[in-house]
Amino acid sequence: MRTRRESRLRAGELGQLTDLLNAIGLADRFTGDAVLHGSDPVISSPHRLGEASATALLLIAAAGAAIWQDRNGTSTDVSTDIIHALHYLHPTHYVRQGRFRQNVGAEHVPTNGIFQTRDKRHIMIEAGPPYPKLLSGYLNFFDCGNSRAALAREIAKWDAEQLEDALSDMGLPACRAFTRDEWLRHPQGRALTASGPIEIVKIADGRPIPFEAGGSSPLDGVRVLDFTHVLAGPRSTRTLAEYGADVLRITSPFHADTLPQHLGTDVGKHNAYLDLRCSEDFAAMRELASTTDVFASTYRPTVNARFDLRPRSLAALSNRGLVYMSATAYGHRGPWQDRPGFDQNAQVATGFAMTEGQGGPPRFSPVFYLADLITGYLAAAGIMAALYRRATEGGSYHVKVSLARSAMWVQEFGLVDDGATDLPKTDTYPAQTVSIDTAYGPVTNLAPPVTFSNLTLPTTDRLVPYGSDAPTWPTRRVAAPH
Numbered sequence: 001m002r003t004r005r006e007s008r009l010r011a012g013e014l015g016q017l018t019d020l021l022n023a024i025g026l027a028d029r030f031t032g033d034a035v036l037h038g039s040d041p042v043i044s045s046p047h048r049l050g051e052a053s054a055t056a057l058l059l060i061a062a063a064g065a066a067i068w069q070d071r072n073g074t075s076t077d078v079s080t081d082i083i084h085a086l087h088y089l090h091p092t093h094y095v096r097q098g099r100f101r102q103n104v105g106a107e108h109v110p111t112n113g114i115f116q117t118r119d120k121r122h123i124m125i126e127a128g129p130p131y132p133k134l135l136s137g138y139l140n141f142f143d144c145g146n147s148r149a150a151l152a153r154e155i156a157k158w159d160a161e162q163l164e165d166a167l168s169d170m171g172l173p174a175c176r177a178f179t180r181d182e183w184l185r186h187p188q189g190r191a192l193t194a195s196g197p198i199e200i201v202k203i204a205d206g207r208p209i210p211f212e213a214g215g216s217s218p219l220d221g222v223r224v225l226d227f228t229h230v231l232a233g234p235r236s237t238r239t240l241a242e243y244g245a246d247v248l249r250i251t252s253p254f255h256a257d258t259l260p261q262h263l264g265t266d267v268g269k270h271n272a273y274l275d276l277r278c279s280e281d282f283a284a285m286r287e288l289a290s291t292t293d294v295f296a297s298t299y300r301p302t303v304n305a306r307f308d309l310r311p312r313s314l315a316a317l318s319n320r321g322l323v324y325m326s327a328t329a330y331g332h333r334g335p336w337q338d339r340p341g342f343d344q345n346a347q348v349a350t351g352f353a354m355t356e357g358q359g360g361p362p363r364f365s366p367v368f369y370l371a372d373l374i375t376g377y378l379a380a381a382g383i384m385a386a387l388y389r390r391a392t393e394g395g396s397y398h399v400k401v402s403l404a405r406s407a408m409w410v411q412e413f414g415l416v417d418d419g420a421t422d423l424p425k426t427d428t429y430p431a432q433t434v435s436i437d438t439a440y441g442p443v444t445n446l447a448p449p450v451t452f453s454n455l456t457l458p459t460t461d462r463l464v465p466y467g468s469d470a471p472t473w474p475t476r477r478v479a480a481p482h
Contacts, residue, residue: 009034009058016055016413021062023196024385029066031075032453034058038082041416044423045366046355048413054085056377061450063384064243067218068455070391071211076454083429088449089374090367092231094431095264096444102260104129104231106342107368110148111138114177114348114362121160122177122362124348125151125167126341128230129258137172173329173341177362180351180411188404189350191334197401197409198382199332200389203312204396206321209293211391217244217458222387223473225292226250226269227309229257231343231369232327232403233298234265235376240294240383241268242448242460246474250274250285256466263443267436268460270474273467276307284471285309290317291473293390294383296325301338315396323386325379325399332400346371346403352411367427370410371403378406438463 007013010033017034021027036058040048061078069075087094095102106112111127111134127134135146144150155163160176167174183189212221219240226237226249234249234257241247249266251257253273257265274281285307289295295314297304304310304326311324326332329341330349344364347353352370353362364370379401386397432447443463 004037005039007036007039014055014058017058017062020055020059020198020381024063024198024200024382025389026063026066026385029070029388030062031069032062032065032077034062035077035079036082037079040082041418041423042082042086042429043366043427044425046358046415047352047365047410048416049089049365049367049370049410050082050086052374052410052413053089053377054080054082056374056381057085057088057449059381060239060377060384061452063381063388064218065452065455067211067384067388070388071213071215071218074454076452078450078452080450084432084449086367086427086429087431087446089365090369090427091235091373091446092260092264092369093367094433094444094446095260097263098441102263104258104260104264110146111135111151112344113148114353115152115155116361117158117160117163118156119159122348123155123160123163124175124177124345124353126173126344128342129261134172137170141167141170141172168339171340173339173345175341175345175349177348177354178351179354183349183351188330188334188336192331192402192405192408195331195400195405197405198378198385199400200382200386201398201400202389202395203324203398204315204321206390206394206396208392208394209320209390215244218455219243219245219384222246222294223292224248224294224296225288226296228296228298230298231261231265231372232375232379233296234261235373236325236327236379236383237296238265238267238269239377239380242457243384244458245294246270248272248288248469248471248473250288250471251466252276253467262466263440263463264445267445267463269462270469271464271466272469272471274471281471282307286317288471288473289314292322293320293387294323294325296379296383298327300340301328311398318396321390321394322396323383323390323399324397325383325401327375327379328402330404331402341403343369343372343403346407350404350407350411352407355411355415366425371407374406374410375401375403378409436461436463439465439468
């Protein structure tokens with residue numbers, strides 16, 4: 001049994017957490033301590049997966065604690081365990097409806113994988129759970145059957161860069177497998193290196209909007225308009241709900257995410273349908289956007305441009321100041337800024353997968369996921385930091401995160417130097433879970449990842465089907481007297 005190490009922020013032992021707190025402006029605002037129980041390696045990977053996930057989770061907790069202290073004058077320490085943090089790299093694998101697992105299952109889709117090309121390189125394609133539009137796009141492009149063997153045969157007829165460009169031009173996720181050094185020399189890699197894992201940019205001036213004194217939780221009374229999909233965005237807004245925000249998720253009645261995605265990311269939210277092609281629904285969306293504190297979007301920039309749901313446009317509608325969060329696959333600038341991509345595309349493009357391959361073909365994270373969840377957690381922390389800036393400085397802010405930059409951030413932790421061969425190749429550690437009663441019956445998710453010494457977060461036990469709620473803000477909760 002390995003000795004379990006304890007690392008503390010105030011002892012200077014959590015350098016990456018210190019760097020992020022400085023970067024988002026909360027180093028002096030979080031006065032408690034942050035503690036990580038355990039250290040890497042805990043799974044068969046050259047990367048520090050547990051420490052990276054734990055750092056992102058502690059960053060959220062520190063941001064929430066800073067806001068809580070601003071509202072109540074009460075400081076709190078935060079802590080997490082590295083095994084629990086490892087589970088939080090792939091929380092969708094722990095979702096159950098009754099007795100049955102509700103896995104998103106993207107790792108089992110034939111079109112989702114790494115294939116060798118004619119020039120002996122590798123390329124990654126992904127259709128998601130799958131999404132019909134992407135699946136049809138790949139199968140029509142290659143004119144082949146829906147099997148890994150058929151796709152491998154057709155992909156082997158192409159050179160990697162040529163195929164990458166051809167698929168990307170059609171709006172289909174595709175990227176070559178780079179080494180980390182190759183990616184850092186690539187124009188998109190260079191563009192991302194110039195930015196941190198969380199960017200917070202002031203986009204409009206305005207008067208300060210302080211947090212209301214008291215309240216039952218750090219984000220009590222904060223409104224979040226959730227216009228996200230897949231995993232990173234919905235996970236970020238679920239996190240805000242866990243810290244007490246009123247989250248209203250807007251989805252299309254025709255393009256909702258899958259049931260497993262919904263059960264894993266929409267706990268604590270209200271859910272409403274709007275069809276933005278309808279003038280009445282479009283007006284309702286703009287009205288909601290004008291009265292929200294946070295607008296979160298993970299749709300491609302072209303979608304937000306079509307409906308003018310862009311950062312500065314929505315900031316101009318607000319008389320309180322707006323925090324706008326956008327997450328992209330490859331960043332907000334550079335030649336790939338408009339290219340689509342999923343978690344695993346980010347792993348492959350940035351060199352993470354090549355390092356996981358350890359001299360062989362590129363491989364995904366041993367839990368399949370990486371960038372989606374890290375990005376969601378960094379986004380939540382960035383939103384909280386931007387809300388703090390709005391409270392003290394005023395104005396509107398754009399929080400920018402990306403899947404690729406999150407994968408690069410994990411690489412910046414360095415590699416483990418432990419030669420142990422007894423580590424599990426998958427996450428087989430027992431998990432702490434909680435179940436809630438819902439319209440779907442009992443639904444199980446991971447238990448909260450962080451412990452506070454002087455704060456109890458609200459119970460998030462609401463989970464309703466898409467479209468169950470009206471597209472209006474929920475009635476304000478009345479805080480219990482202290």
